[in-house]
Every structure is written in C-alpha cells, then in structure tokens.
Amino acid sequence: MDIGERDPVTGQMTTGHEWNGITELYTPIPRVVIFFLVLGTLFSIGYWLLMPAWPLGTTYTKGLLGLDQKTQVEQQLELASAERSAWTSKIESMDFAAILADPALMTIVNQAGSTLFKDNCAVCHGTSGTGSQGFPNLTTKSWLWGGDPQTIFETVRVGINSTHPDTRVSQMLSFGRDGVLERAQISDVVSYVQSLGGVAGEAAADSESVARGKDVFSANCVACHGDDGKGKPDVGAPNLTDAWWIYGSDRQSIFATIFNGHQGHMPHWEDRLSNTDRKLLTLYVLSLSEKKT
Amino acid sequence: MVAQLTSGERQLALVVLIALALVGLAMGVVGRADPIGVHGLIVLVLSVGLTFLVLSSLYAPEPSAERLSQYYDDPSKVGIILAIVWGIIGMAMGVWVAALLAWPDLTFDAGWASFGRLRPVHTSGVIFGFGGNALIATSFHVLQRTSRARLAGQFSPWFVLLGYNLFCIIAAAGYFMGVTQSKEYAEPEWYADIWLVIVWVTYFLLYIRTLARRKEPHIYVANWYYMAFILVVAVLHIVNNLAVPVSLGHAKSYSAFSGVQDAMTQWWYGHNAVAFFLTAGFLGMMYYYLPKRAGRPIFSYRLSIISFWGITFMYMWAGSHHLHYTALPEWVQTLGMTFSLVLLVPSWASAGNALATLNGAWHKVRDDATLRFMMAAAVFYGLATFEGSFLAIRQVNSLSHYTDWTVGHVHAGALGWVALITFGSIYSVVPWLWKRERMYSAALVEVHFWLAIAGTVVYVFAMWNSGIIQGLMWRTYNESGTLTYSFIDSVVAMHPYYIARAFGGLLFLLGILVCAYNIWMTIRMAPAVQPTSTADLPEPRQIPVSPAPAE
Numbered sequence: 001m002d003i004g005e006r007d008p009v010t011g012q013m014t015t016g017h018e019w020n021g022i023t024e025l026y027t028p029i030p031r032v033v034i035f036f037l038v039l040g041t042l043f044s045i046g047y048w049l050l051m052p053a054w055p056l057g058t059t060y061t062k063g064l065l066g067l068d069q070k071t072q073v074e075q076q077l078e079l080a081s082a083e084r085s086a087w088t089s090k091i092e093s094m095d096f097a098a099i100l101a102d103p104a105l106m107t108i109v110n111q112a113g114s115t116l117f118k119d120n121c122a123v124c125h126g127t128s129g130t131g132s133q134g135f136p137n138l139t140t141k142s143w144l145w146g147g148d149p150q151t152i153f154e155t156v157r158v159g160i161n162s163t164h165p166d167t168r169v170s171q172m173l174s175f176g177r178d179g180v181l182e183r184a185q186i187s188d189v190v191s192y193v194q195s196l197g198g199v200a201g202e203a204a205a206d207s208e209s210v211a212r213g214k215d216v217f218s219a220n221c222v223a224c225h226g227d228d229g230k231g232k233p234d235v236g237a238p239n240l241t242d243a244w245w246i247y248g249s250d251r252q253s254i255f256a257t258i259f260n261g262h263q264g265h266m267p268h269w270e271d272r273l274s275n276t277d278r279k280l281l282t283l284y285v286l287s288l289s290e291k292k293t
Numbered sequence: 294m295v296a297q298l299t300s301g302e303r304q305l306a307l308v309v310l311i312a313l314a315l316v317g318l319a320m321g322v323v324g325r326a327d328p329i330g331v332h333g334l335i336v337l338v339l340s341v342g343l344t345f346l347v348l349s350s351l352y353a354p355e356p357s358a359e360r361l362s363q364y365y366d367d368p369s370k371v372g373i374i375l376a377i378v379w380g381i382i383g384m385a386m387g388v389w390v391a392a393l394l395a396w397p398d399l400t401f402d403a404g405w406a407s408f409g410r411l412r413p414v415h416t417s418g419v420i421f422g423f424g425g426n427a428l429i430a431t432s433f434h435v436l437q438r439t440s441r442a443r444l445a446g447q448f449s450p451w452f453v454l455l456g457y458n459l460f461c462i463i464a465a466a467g468y469f470m471g472v473t474q475s476k477e478y479a480e481p482e483w484y485a486d487i488w489l490v491i492v493w494v495t496y497f498l499l500y501i502r503t504l505a506r507r508k509e510p511h512i513y514v515a516n517w518y519y520m521a522f523i524l525v526v527a528v529l530h531i532v533n534n535l536a537v538p539v540s541l542g543h544a545k546s547y548s549a550f551s552g553v554q555d556a557m558t559q560w561w562y563g564h565n566a567v568a569f570f571l572t573a574g575f576l577g578m579m580y581y582y583l584p585k586r587a588g589r590p591i592f593s594y595r596l597s598i599i600s601f602w603g604i605t606f607m608y609m610w611a612g613s614h615h616l617h618y619t620a621l622p623e624w625v626q627t628l629g630m631t632f633s634l635v636l637l638v639p640s641w642a643s644a645g646n647a648l649a650t651l652n653g654a655w656h657k658v659r660d661d662a663t664l665r666f667m668m669a670a671a672v673f674y675g676l677a678t679f680e681g682s683f684l685a686i687r688q689v690n691s692l693s694h695y696t697d698w699t700v701g702h703v704h705a706g707a708l709g710w711v712a713l714i715t716f717g718s719i720y721s722v723v724p725w726l727w728k729r730e731r732m733y734s735a736a737l738v739e740v741h742f743w744l745a746i747a748g749t750v751v752y753v754f755a756m757w758n759s760g761i762i763q764g765l766m767w768r769t770y771n772e773s774g775t776l777t778y779s780f781i782d783s784v785v786a787m788h789p790y791y792i793a794r795a796f797g798g799l800l801f802l803l804g805i806l807v808c809a810y811n812i813w814m815t816i817r818m819a820p821a822v823q824p825t826s827t828a829d830l831p832e833p834r835q836i837p838v839s840p841a842p843a844e
Binding site for chain 2: 009040047068108
C-alpha cells in the first residue's frame with residue numbers, strides 16, 4: 001500500500017492513489033455491511049436446507065420441509081373446490097326453476113355470474129350485457145334463439161356458427177351481392193321493414209314503396225322472419241318488429257344488411273367453462289333481462 | 294471531424310462504409326419482399342451518406358501530431374448529443390404509450406402506432422438509445438482521464454459509437470414494422486444482433502487496448518464497472534439471441550431455446566441487462582463524476598471492492614425471480630430468491646459509498662443541482678434495489694407479479710437512478726468536453742432537477758397504488774369462494790393512476806427538453822477564457838517526437 005494522506009474531514013487515510021484528481025479513502029468496511037452479509041448468507045443456507053434448492057445432476061435437493069409447488073397448488077385447488085362444493089353441488093344437481101326459486105343460491109349466482117360474465121362475455125356483449133354494433137343486447141328479452149333457461153344454456157354450450165359439432169347455424173343471405181334482389185327492390189324492403197313498427201325517428205317512406213316492399217318481403221323473407229316479421233327462434237332469425245337491432249335500424253344499415261347479408265359468430269363454451277359455470281352464466285344472463293321488466 | 298482522422302484511418306473508414314453499403318444493398322435486394330429489405334435500405338442510405346462525409350475530407354491535410362498530446366473527445370461529444378436525442382424520442386414514446394393505456398384510442402387505428410409496437414420503441418429508445426449512448430460517451434471520457442492515456446486509435450471509437458446507433462435505428466425501425474423476436478429488451482432480430490456483436494467486441498477491444506496504455510499503476514473503480522458492463526453485456530447478448538433465421542432474406546428467426554429453458558435464458562439475460570447495463574455501467578459513471586463534482590475522495594476503497602464483486606457475482610443468479618410460481622423448477626426459484634435477497638447488501642454498500650463520499654460536500658449538494666442529481670440518483674438506487682430484493686421474495690411476488698408494481702419498480706430504477714445519474718454526469722461533462730466555463734444556465738439545471746424528481750415521484754407513487762390495488766383485486770374472493778372482481782373491473786380501477794402516470798412521465802419529458810436546450814446554449818457559448826488545466830491532458834510522456842504512425 002502506498003503511503004496516503006489523512007483526509008481532514010473524516011480523519012481517514014487515503015490509499016495514496018490518484019486518478020485525474022480523484023482519491024480514495026482507506027475507510028474500513030462498516031461493521032453493519034459485514035453483519036448483513038453474514039446474516040443474508042446464513043438465511044440463505046437455512047432456506048436452502050428447508051426448500052428445494054440445489055441441482056444434483058438429474059435431481060435436486062428436495063429440502064427438509066418436503067414442500068413442492070406443484071403438489072401445493074393442487075392441494076389448494078382441491079381445498080377451494082371442496083369449500084365451494086356446498087353450493088356448486090346444488091347448482092349442478094338442481095334444475096333451473098328450482099335454483100331460481102332459491103334466493104340464497106341466487107345471491108351466489110349473481111355474484112359469481114357477474115365476474116364470469118365480465119371475464120368471458122363482456123368483450124362482445126359489454127360489461128352490462130347491452131351489446132354493441134354487431135353484438136346482441138342481452139337485456140331486452142328480444143332473443144334470437146329463445147329466452148328460456150334451457151335454450152340459453154344450449155346457446156352458451158354450442159355457440160352460434162361456431163366450431164362446435166352441434167353449433168347453432170344461422171345466416172342472413174346477401175340478397176344484393178348475390179343478385180337475388182335488385183337495388184330498388186331492396187330499397188322497398190327497407191321501407192316495408194321500417195314500417196313494421198320497430199324503427200323510430202326515421203322519416204316515413206311513401207306508401208307505394210312500402211306496398212312494393214311487402215310483396216318482395218313475402219316472396220323472399222318470410223321463410224325465416226315469418227309472415228308477420230316477428231322472426232323465428234328455431235332458425236335464429238331476429239324479430240323485425242321490435243326496437244332492438246343488432247346491426248342498426250337506419251335506412252343505410254338495413255339496406256347494407258339485406259345487400260351484404262350477415263353471419264354473426266358466437267364461440268362455444270363447452271370446452272372452456274365447466275357445466276356449473278355455464279349454468280351460472282345462463283342464470284346471470286337471464287337475470288339481466290329480468291331486471292329490465 | 295473527419296479531418297482529425299489520419300489518411301490511413303479515412304481509407305479504413307471508406308472501406309468499412311462501402312462494405313456496409315454493399316451489405317445494405319444485398320439485404321435490400323434479397324429481402325425486398327420482407328421488412329429486412331427496408332432495413333437494408335436504411336443501412337445503404339446511412340452508409341452512403343457517411344461515405345460522402347468521409348470523401349469530402351479525404352484529401353484534407355494530415356492532422357497535426359499535437360492531437361496525440363490531448364484526449365480524443367469528439368466521439369464523446371457526439372455520443373452525448375445522440376444520447377439526448379434518443380432520450381427525447383424514447384421518453385416521448387413513453388408518454389405516448391402511457392397515454393395509450395389511459396386513452397386507448399390514441400393508436401389512431403394504425404398498425405405502427407399500436408401499443409405492442411410503440412412500447413419497445415420506448416424501452417429500447419431509453420435503455421439503449423439514451424442510456425447506451427450516454428454510457429459509451431462517458432466511458433470514453435472517464436477511461437482516458439483515469440488512465441491518463443488517449444483512446445487507442447481514432448477509427449474504432451467512431452465505429453463503436455456510430456455502429457451502435459445504427460443498431461438502435463434498425464431496432465426502432467423494425468418495431469414500427471412489427472419486426473420482433475418477442476424477447477423483452479432483446480427484440481431486434483438476428484441480423485441486428487450479429488451487427489451488435491461486431492460493434493460490441495470492437496468496443497471491448499478498444500477498452501482493453503486503451504487500458505493497457507494507462508499511465509496509472511492501478512485501474513480505477515469506474516473502469517472495473519465499465520469493463521464488467523461491456524464484457525457481461527456481450528455474453529448475455531450472444532447467448533440469449535442464439536437463433537436460426539428462416540432464411541437470409543427474412544427478418545424472422547427462431548430461438549435456439551424453447552419452453553422453460555427459453556424463459557429462463559431470457560430472464561437470465563433480462564435481469565442481468567438490469568444488472569450490467571443499467572447498474573454496472575451507470576455505477577461506473579457515478580464513481581467518476583460524483584467524487585469529481587463533489588471534490589471529495591471516495592468514502593471507502595475497501596467498500597468499493599466488496600460491492601463490486603458482490604454485485605457481479607450475485608446478480609448472475611437472480612434472474613429466476615422473474616419466474617416465480619411458473620413451470621420453472623422450484624429449486625431454481627429458491628436460488629434466484631436467496632441470491633436476490635443477499636444482493637441488497639452490496640447494492641446498499643454501493644449507494645452508501647456514494648452518499649458517504651458526499652460527507653464534507655453537503656453544502657455543494659444544497660447549492661449545485663448537478664451534484665444533487667447524482668445524490669438523488671444514489672438515493673433512488675438504494676430505494677430501487679431494496680424494492681427489488683423485496684419483490685424477489687416468492688410470497689411478495691405472488692402479489693406483485695404481473696401488476697403495475699413491477700412497472701413502478703423498474704421506473705424507480707430507470708428514472709430515479711439511471712436517468713438522474715446520467716443527467717448529473719452530462720451536466721458535469723458537457724462544460725468539460727466543450728471547454729466551457731459552466732453550463733449555460735444553472736437555473737435551468739435546477740428546473741430540470743425538480744421536474745425530474747416530481748415526474749419520478751408522481752410516476753412511482755401512481756404505479757405503487759395501481760399495482761397493489763390490481764394485485765389485491767385479482768386475489769379477492771367472495772364468501773362463496775369465487776372471485777369478487779373480473780379482470781375488466783381491475784382495469785377500470787387503474788384509470789386514474791394511468792392518467793397520473795402519463796402526467797409524471799410528461800414532467801420527466803419536459804425535464805429532458807429543458808436539458809437539451811441548456812446543452813444547446815452551452816455549446817453556443819464562448820469557450821472558457823482560461824486555458825485547459827493540465828489535469829485534463831494525457832501523460833506528457835506520450836507525446837511522440839515524430840508524427841505517430843496511423844493506428
């Protein structure tokens with residue numbers, strides 16, 4: 001060690017080296033640093049003894065506590081599942097009417113269903129189930145495929161136009177693009193459909209156009225939407241006489257719908273959610289429309 | 294500046310630039326149907342541009358031999374300016390992505406402006422663009438002063454600096470086009486990675502060649518850290534980026550690792566990028582500019598030694614704490630956690646060594662915002678390393694992992710430590726490099742200090758709040774044993790904090806704009822009246838009698 005100088009502020013000696021004016025003191029390492037270094041090392045050794053820690057070729061030291069993260073998480077899942085089984089077993093075994101009649105059970109359904117709905121369904125249908133452009137509003141009782149619990153449960157299970165083998169299938173044909181109808185005819189059908197009562201706020205079309213549209217409608221649309229335009233749940237055709245429109249109710253939107261057609265898509269949930277979860281969701285979705293009335 | 298090169302160095306520069314232009318051309322032709330073609334075009338344009346710059350002074354007279362009796366600071370000057378430019382770009386991107394999280398419509402429906410593409414432009418822009426350029430520029434400056442030796446050669450410093458910036462440009466341009474290998478902080482694809490290896494090895498060789506010429510018997514602490522930074526980053530970069538390209542005409546490549554090995558390699562890289570890029574390199578900065586500005590000796594040489602070896606040894610083990618409760622075998626998690634905990638001791642020893650160095654100079658900390666930047670950096674370094682060890686504990690991590698707490702922790706380190714020590718160093722080095730008496734405005738340094746502190750504090754507090762709330766919401770159960778909150782509920786709860794975070798980031802961005810203006814005005818100031826002190830000259834014995842041969 002070179003002979004350094006004494007630093008007047010700290011009273012420590014410098015190391016005697018100098019770099020571009022920078023010197024260093026030879027201050028001993030503070031005790032507290034050594035203390036914590038030793039403490040940390042001792043803690044680590046203790047922790048290594050208790051927990052899985054060091055590799056030994058194809059295996060590793062298992063630790064005296066014998067803990068293993070995989071079995072731990074399995075145990076915790078089992079425990080949680082056992083705690084929930086007090087009510088999940090009821091959901092599983094009871095039918096919809098019986099669950100609906102059990103207020104205590106319905107409290108749980110609404111709590112758990114709300115989270116399930118927001119995590120899985122809200123991306124399309126919105127956090128409160130009111131849908132958006134292209135995605136049905138679930139709070140209106142205007143059901144495409146029917147609104148009894150068993151039907152909703154089935155829709156959730158297989159989806160619509162999904163990859164499930166039992167999927168519900170439905171399609172609005174592209175009457176304009178495929179040359180089935182002329183533009184003028186489509187325009188008349190729009191007039192007629194708007195006159196069915198489900199559209200507010202649009203200027204009424206002239207009665208001749210409505211009459212011509214009615215003829216075209218009778219020849220092309222009634223098979224799915226029915227003679228009265230009220231839709232057919234067995235083929236997923238929407239009611240055209242109510243106030244709820246998936247793709248918009250202004251002239252332009254309805255024209256585009258008839259011209260280009262639509263084939264909406266809802267994924268199936270049989271592989272993603274358990275039977276209990278799907279039952280919870282069914283009841284929760286049902287409650288969304290019940291609240292409205 | 295080209296005229297400062299010897300004619301041999303100018304010719305070497307031409308050869309390298311023309312070779313690079315040809316590589317760019319080949320990339321552009323072979324990869325014309327792929328983003329790699331656009332990258333080739335960028336390489337071609339930049340190298341042709343620089344070729345013309347070299348040609349313009351190709352026949353300028355030989356530089357005088359007198360230059361060898363001075364330090365070579367031109368690359369440091371350009372590096373500091375590039376650091377500030379990248380800093381503004383990177384931090385502006387940061388404010389944009391922060392705003393995107395609060396107001397998602399700010400993508401304007403454009404692919405290049407989506408969060409996933411802008412975010413790496415922010416991270417690479419600030420870490421590699423701002424931090425990397427500041428490290429290269431200051432390392433050249435510190436290396437020469439503490440070795441009393443001029444840089445070994447005049448071509449390789451430029452190759453390192455400009456080559457490194459080419460890497461940064463390729464990286465950022467690629468992100469906008471969607472080119473990424475999806476490894477955090479190692480997003481650039483294989484050809485950019487290969488180029489960085491060439492640049493980085495040149496950097497390492499330049500560093501040890503200059504060190505070998507030192508006229509001081511001992512190597513100063515700052516250089517230990519800069520060396521560790523250069524050496525380990527090379528190792529990390531090469532191993533983590535091992536990949537097989539789809540073809541020479543495609544940007545896409547596939548990693549040599551898969552599954553949990555890939556995850557472990559990535560976080561071994563990721564955490565040691567924090568350790569050796571964002572910590573070791575900037576500790577090198579701190580160990581020179583802080584004592585220099587304070588005019589005080591380093592508190593303890595012995596503490597420097599155990600901190601250095603503690604940090605370099607223990608960080609290597611800590612990466613697995615990024616993968617707690619994953620498919621990673623539990624024993625690896627145990628090792629990562631225990632080493633992360635003990636790591637706190639050498640980290641705090643470094644921070645303490647810096648703060649104790651200020652004993653006898655606290656009145657300067659009060660009056661001089663530049664020194665206060667470095668003091669605050671040491672404090673934030675201590676805070677961030679404490680938080681890091683704490684978050685590495687498995688049980689704590691189960692709450693904090695995947696939440697904004699991690700983001701807040703990173704920014705406590707990145708804003709509070711890395712950026713503050715860099716600003717302190719830049720405010721010190723700019724007057725020295727440009728031979729000005731002082732910065733243009735001490736008041737603006739003061740303004741910048743408070744903008745940076747306020748921005749950091751707002752940012753970090755916002756993220757602590759949102760992170761902990763997020764973590765708790767994700768694990769809150771109803772009496773019936775089902776989750777109380779959906780994920781979107783937690784997103785909605787984050788909104789006010791995301792606005793606060795964007796505001797904090799905006800303050801920090803305003804700070805660097807003030808800094809850029811101050812530097813610009815300093816450069817425009819008249820040079821200092823008094824001649825340079827002899828302390829800023831290399832060892833006189835190095836002055837050769839006859840003109841030195843070209844490097």
